[in-house]
Amino acid sequence: MTDSLEPGTKQAAEAAARPFHLNLPLQAAALLGWCAAWMAAQSLLDHAGADPRRQILAFLAVSGALLVALSLRARRWAFQLFTSVPFAIAQLLFLAGAVAVGTFVPQELGPKDVQAHLGAAGGSDSAGFLLRHAHAGDLYHSLWFSGLLLLIAVSTLAVAWKKRPYPMHRVGFLLVHLAPTLILLGGLWGRFAGTRAFARLRVGEPAASFHVVAGADPAAWQETYDLPGFSVRLDRFHVDRYDPRLKLYAFVEPDGKGGFERDPKAYEARQGLEGRLPVAGARFKVDQVLPDAVDQGRWMENPAAPPNPALQVLLGLGDGRPIMGYLLPGDPGTSRFDEPGGRFGLVCRARFDTAEAAALKAPTREPGKLAMTYLGKTLEHEARPGTSWDFPVFSLKVVKAHRDFPFKAASKDIPPEIRGPWLELKLRTGDGQEAPIFLCARTPAFSDEANAKVLPPGMTLRYAMEGGEAPDRFALLTLEDQKVRLIEGGQVLRAEPITLNKPFVLAKGLSVTPMALLPHAEWVPDFRPNPEGGTSTPGRPALKITLTDPETGTSESRWLDAGAAAAGAPAGQVFLGGRVGLLFREQPAGPRDFRSVLVMQDAAGRELARKEVSINDPLVFRGHAFYQSNYDPRDPGVSGVTVVRDPGRPLTWLGFACLLLGTAWMFYLKPTLKRRAEGKGA
Amino acid sequence: MPHLVAQVAKAALPFQLALAAFALAFLATLASLWLPAAKDPKDRAYASARVLFLAGLALNAYLVVDLGLDSGRPPIKTHYESMLFFALLLGLLVVLLDRLRKVRILGAMTLVLILAALGFALHRQDIEAAALPASLNSGWFLPHATLAFGGYASASVALFLALLALRKPAGVAFEPGSFWGRALGAEDVDFVKLHRQWLRLGFLLLLAGLATGALWARSAWAEPWSWDPKQSWTLVTLLVYGAVLHMHHTELFKGRKALWASVLAWAFILMTTFGVGFLPTRSQSMHLYSDPPAPADAKDVKGIHPEMY
Numbered sequence: 003m004t005d006s007l008e009p010g011t012k013q014a015a016e017a018a019a020r021p022f023h024l025n026l027p028l029q030a031a032a033l034l035g036w037c038a039a040w041m042a043a044q045s046l047l048d049h050a051g052a053d054p055r056r057q058i059l060a061f062l063a064v065s066g067a068l069l070v071a072l073s074l075r076a077r078r079w080a081f082q083l084f085t086s087v088p089f090a091i092a093q094l095l096f097l098a099g100a101v102a103v104g105t106f107v108p109q110e111l112g113p114k115d116v117q118a119h120l121g122a123a124g125g126s127d128s129a130g131f132l133l134r135h136a137h138a139g140d141l142y143h144s145l146w147f148s149g150l151l152l153l154i155a156v157s158t159l160a161v162a163w164k165k166r167p168y169p170m171h172r173v174g175f176l177l178v179h180l181a182p183t184l185i186l187l188g189g190l191w192g193r194f195a196g197t198r199a200f201a202r203l204r205v206g207e208p209a210a211s212f213h214v215v216a217g218a219d220p221a222a223w224q225e226t227y228d229l230p231g232f233s234v235r236l237d238r239f240h241v242d243r244y245d246p247r248l249k250l251y252a253f254v255e256p257d258g259k260g261g262f263e264r265d266p267k268a269y270e271a272r273q274g275l276e277g278r279l280p281v282a283g284a285r286f287k288v289d290q291v292l293p294d295a296v297d298q299g300r301w302m303e304n305p306a307a308p309p310n311p312a313l314q315v316l317l318g319l320g321d322g323r324p325i326m327g328y329l330l331p332g333d334p335g336t337s338r339f340d341e342p343g344g345r346f347g348l349v350c351r352a353r354f355d356t357a358e359a360a361a362l363k364a365p366t367r368e369p370g371k372l373a374m375t376y377l378g379k380t381l382e383h384e385a386r387p388g389t390s391w392d393f394p395v396f397s398l399k400v401v402k403a404h405r406d407f408p409f410k411a412a413s414k415d416i417p418p419e420i421r422g423p424w425l426e427l428k429l430r431t432g433d434g435q436e437a438p439i440f441l442c443a444r445t446p447a448f449s450d451e452a453n454a455k456v457l458p459p460g461m462t463l464r465y466a467m468e469g470g471e472a473p474d475r476f477a478l479l480t481l482e483d484q485k486v487r488l489i490e491g492g493q494v495l496r497a498e499p500i501t502l503n504k505p506f507v508l509a510k511g512l513s514v515t516p517m518a519l520l521p522h523a524e525w526v527p528d529f530r531p532n533p534e535g536g537t538s539t540p541g542r543p544a545l546k547i548t549l550t551d552p553e554t555g556t557s558e559s560r561w562l563d564a565g566a567a568a569a570g571a572p573a574g575q576v577f578l579g580g581r582v583g584l585l586f587r588e589q590p591a592g593p594r595d596f597r598s599v600l601v602m603q604d605a606a607g608r609e610l611a612r613k614e615v616s617i618n619d620p621l622v623f624r625g626h627a628f629y630q631s632n633y634d635p636r637d638p639g640v641s642g643v644t645v646v647r648d649p650g651r652p653l654t655w656l657g658f659a660c661l662l663l664g665t666a667w668m669f670y671l672k673p674t675l676k677r678r679a680e681g682k683g684a
Numbered sequence: 685m686p687h688l689v690a691q692v693a694k695a696a697l698p699f700q701l702a703l704a705a706f707a708l709a710f711l712a713t714l715a716s717l718w719l720p721a722a723k724d725p726k727d728r729a730y731a732s733a734r735v736l737f738l739a740g741l742a743l744n745a746y747l748v749v750d751l752g753l754d755s756g757r758p759p760i761k762t763h764y765e766s767m768l769f770f771a772l773l774l775g776l777l778v779v780l781l782d783r784l785r786k787v788r789i790l791g792a793m794t795l796v797l798i799l800a801a802l803g804f805a806l807h808r809q810d811i812e813a814a815a816l817p818a819s820l821n822s823g824w825f826l827p828h829a830t831l832a833f834g835g836y837a838s839a840s841v842a843l844f845l846a847l848l849a850l851r852k853p854a855g856v857a858f859e860p861g862s863f864w865g866r867a868l869g870a871e872d873v874d875f876v877k878l879h880r881q882w883l884r885l886g887f888l889l890l891l892a893g894l895a896t897g898a899l900w901a902r903s904a905w906a907e908p909w910s911w912d913p914k915q916s917w918t919l920v921t922l923l924v925y926g927a928v929l930h931m932h933h934t935e936l937f938k939g940r941k942a943l944w945a946s947v948l949a950w951a952f953i954l955m956t957t958f959g960v961g962f963l964p965t966r967s968q969s970m971h972l973y974s975d976p977p978a979p980a981d982a983k984d985v986k987g988i989h990p991e992m993y
Contacts (some may be wrong), residue, residue: 024936087934091927098923105913105963142911188910198906199989213985218968244815251811255690267694268812280693281834593991595818617818617992618903629906634987644987654908658895665891669884 010531023086033096040146045135054195060147065152084160097150104141109477110218111139155183171675174667177660184657191650198646199227203236212645237599239641243591248543251585258580282582285550292529294541297526301328303520312523313350320511346475346508353482363492364474370467385425401426425465441465477514527561545586549577564585596630598641693807698747703802705740709733710795717867731872740774748772755813760829762814763974767805771798773837789867793844819993824900835890836953842882846946849875889924913960914971921952
């Protein structure tokens with residue numbers, strides 16, 4: 003702490019006999035003892051139930067008494083010790099060690115949490131005993147750590163006192179040695195008189211009460227802090243996001259089986275981009291980039307591809323608009339197709355399985371819900387047949403649930419609005435009159451109109467079935483025996499050989515016609531710009547790329563789909579026999595900033611201050627600083643705000659400034675100023 | 685080895701050229717140390733080393749500027765960027781030191797560290813420019829990181845000088861034609877004094893980095909000091925370097941002990957730069973920008989959402 007303060011000695015033999023203020027090992031032992039004493043004191047105070055505030059008061063009182071005692075009984079010895087450079091070194095290293103230890107143990111935890119985090123070490127063995135009594139879980143607020151800081155403050159002040167007077171060239175020394183005390187006093191003041199509290203604010207709702215941040219677990223923040231005479235209201239919350247970017251990743255060390263290395267080469271995907279891939283040496287060119295595309299590709303037979311049978315079928319639906327599609331028995335996602343109207347399902351399998359065929363029937367449904375809306379309120383009742391829903395002047399009895407009643411056997415085509423499921427009810431009024439009511443789950447507007455005459459004006463009744471359509475009729479196509487079977491309710495009603503281009507009739511107007519069988523089907527994508535413009539049909543980015551191997555001259559051109567990973571398809575594609583892997587994706591638009599418009603208002607709701615706070619830009623009002631600190635990704639109307647009041651902060655900043663300025667002064671100004679002073683003196 | 689070749693192949697062309705220039709500069713410096721004067725009378729090996737060193741530095745500077753322009757932010761976010769930035773600062777400081785001609789081995793030592801930094805950058809290449817988290821979108825970013833990395837670079841120069849001071853105490857002279865005679869130059873440099881000057885510069889820059897970090901933390905994390913593991917280790921490093929500076933002022937440690945302490949203190953810079961990401965308290969840190977915690981590991985710290993620190 004001083005320039006050449008010590009006369010010292012060079013003889014190693016004298017080391018053991020050095021006086022205490024020059025004896026580093028003894029000083030280290032004394033520091034250890036000092037810390038151990040405060041550890042014991044804090045454990046005793048904990049045992050006595052003293053809160054942290056009382057503990058620090060006790061610490062200050064005892065430390066003050068010790069300093070007074072030292073100044074009265076051993077002033078010279080203490081002064082010599084506190085101003086010795088070896089003691090400064092010992093303290094700095096000891097403090098460094100203590101700070102470092104605190105980074106190995108999770109901080110600001112309760113004793114039980116420390117024990118849980120430390121596992122076996124936090125148990126009853128000696129290591130656990132030491133960690134508990136060293137207050138390792140909140141080391142930086144422990145008394146023994148405070149004891150080290152106090153020693154540093156006392157030492158630096160003593161050194162500053164010793165080096166009086168302070169001509170200009172020594173001012174830096176003074177500033178540096180005053181700084182620790184200023185910083186520590188600022189911190190102590192903030193700890194006693196300041197607060198840090200947190201609240202989740204909801205748009206439009208003023209809040210005056212915050213939860214005091216105490217410890218790492220927000221669930222334990224029970225104490226509240228009330229804003230003095232004002233409240234804060236969140237007017238708006240907004241998350242700024244970066245623009246999404248389309249990226250092309252080239253994996254030049256793939257294993258040929260789809261395994262790609264961790265760090266591919268990345269490119270900004272843009273049309274016309276071309277270059278040479280590192281390692282693999284292949285040239286590439288981005289032919290086309292479509293930011294919003296739909297895949298209009300199809301399955302094609304590729305004899306070189308691995309076996310992947312696909313059956314092309316044409317569905318006749320009785321409306322003159324047949325549907326063409328493919329069924330792949332090897333792919334759970336495309337081996338079954340349910341007709342959108344729910345009238346039948348198509349299933350394609352490699353071979354016939356009796357048990358699976360028996361399971362092809364509509365599942366037993368839950369009865370669904372009966373919902374009544376009247377005078378702006380909606381009430382619900384279980385739609386279980388036989389149950390009754392009673393009201394003061396009328397009652398509703400659930401008579402029967404009809405899966406496809408009553409038009410199934412009609413000779414003409416059945417319009418969708420009158421297909422099942424239906425719920426049959428009986429309305430009984432207070433005067434004993436009864437009326438039937440039918441509710442259509444598929445097209446409720448149809449039954450609303452029919453029931454309007456029976457129900458009180460303004461009342462609507464709805465029948466809501468849970469789950470999607472579940473057909474009871476299936477066409478099961480099996481490739482091994484080349485058969486198509488009609489199954490209803492799990493029963494095989496009819497079977498015929500699969501004959502290409504020959505319709506298999508399921509019911510009047512409903513048919514399935516096998517058109518082609520592709521033993522080695524391969525999906526050939528063909529992306530086009532989304533005709534809907536992304537409004538109704540969700541599109542995704544797609545990129546067409548051509549890779550050329552300069553050695554063989556072979557070339558491959560393919561589409562890459564940015565939505566492949568989300569759709570469960572392989573995220574990357576391999577090219578040139580597995581030498582290159584390519585992946586195209588949209589880089590997610592991460593948050594760039596979070597903004598809350600905060601309004602300070604008085605008890606009468608009058609606006610006192612307003613500011614849009616964001617990360618790095620808090621609002622300061624009446625000594626309180628409001629920080630944007632949290633949000634709820636699921637609720638855009640909520641913003642987490644931290645309020646901090648720290649009256650000791652100016653003192654802390656003054657300490658930092660003294661330390662910085664003083665250090666620069668000592669290192670760079672002092673020599674010049676000293677020379678000038680000596681010149682004047684001469 | 686094939687993986688290393690692949691990593692080099694995947695690196696940007698200026699990076700490959702800078703790496704080659706620095707590696708050749710290192711080899712040329714070594715050659716200039718071992719080649720007898722008779723075989724290289726015009727000292728061409730060392731002249732080549734200087735040119736290659738400056739070329740590597742220019743390419744390094746181009747890379748840093750290019751990364752900054754590409755990402756639209758200070759290029760000091762990831763390990764890759766940070767290592768390039770550190771290599772640039774260290775190289776510039778050594779050029780400023782202007783001892784390359786007189787203390788050849790200092791150039792070689794610097795190049796070892798620069799190559800190590802670039803090797804690490806090569807190992808941790810950025811796949812793409814990382815977007816800044818909200819808290820790093822601040823005017824404090826560039827001054828804070830520059831001061832901190834300037835401190836690391838200055839302390840690294842001090843490390844080299846401490847090692848040289850240990851090899852050549854004051855008053856010791858080597859034969860002009862010997863390895864050490866060529867390595868340390870003909871001029872009688874007081875390495876102890878020079879080391880202390882660089883130690884002071886490193887300490888001051890680290891302190892300024894800590895202070896600007898505290899000012900920034902006040903606006904980003906709601907308080908200047910929160911015992912974040914990164915803050916704590918910066919403080920540990922400062923305290924250790926503070927102790928080393930004090931050692932030069934007491935007969936108990938003055939001389940070789942203080943120099944060895946300076947060498948050991950550099951390990952704390954390594955810990956502060958790389959080690960914090962491996963601490964058991966990493967999940968409580970808000971300062972893991974180079975090694976962000978896995979999403980499952982990231983949680984609120986003092987009420988601050990992981991996306992906000």
